[in-house]
Amino acid sequence: MSVVKINAISVPPHAQERFEERFRGRGGAVEKTPGFEWFELLRPIEGTDQYLVYTRWESEEAYRSWEGSQDFARAHQGGGDELAPAASDSHHLWSYEVIESSAPDRP
Structure with a gap:
């Protein structure tokens, strides 16, 4: 059963462009990790300053292996002097099990 990890990170408006740059410039090591299934960075549109970092894993063990x-x-050490404290002091990691999933039918 797949698991999803969602890291909700508050990023003040003045740091959002730098925060997004950090993800655009990431090395992509997570994609090579055994058990990794999906990554998305979600930008807030309105009503919040929280970005969501969504990753999906084939198991909790696969995620724990990546985390260690x-x-x-x-991947988590940098971001620059302005960005790292802003992101690291206000974040939440949520964990979910995937119990149902669907995708569009493709011929």
């Missing part, structure tokens, strides 16, 4: 890896540490 050197690639994870490298």
Whole structure:
């Protein structure tokens, strides 16, 4: 059963462009991680300053393996002096099990 991890990160307006740059410039190591299924960075449109970082994993064990890896540490160490504190002090990690999923029918 797949698991989803959603990291809700508050980013003040003045740091949002830099925050998005950080993700555009990421090395992509997560995509090579065994058990990784999906990644999305969701930008807030209105009513909040929280970005959502959505990842999907084939199991909790696969996520834990990524979380304990050197690639994870490298991916989460930077962001610059202005960005890192703004993001790290106000975030929440939510965990979900996927119990139903669908995709469009494609011929």
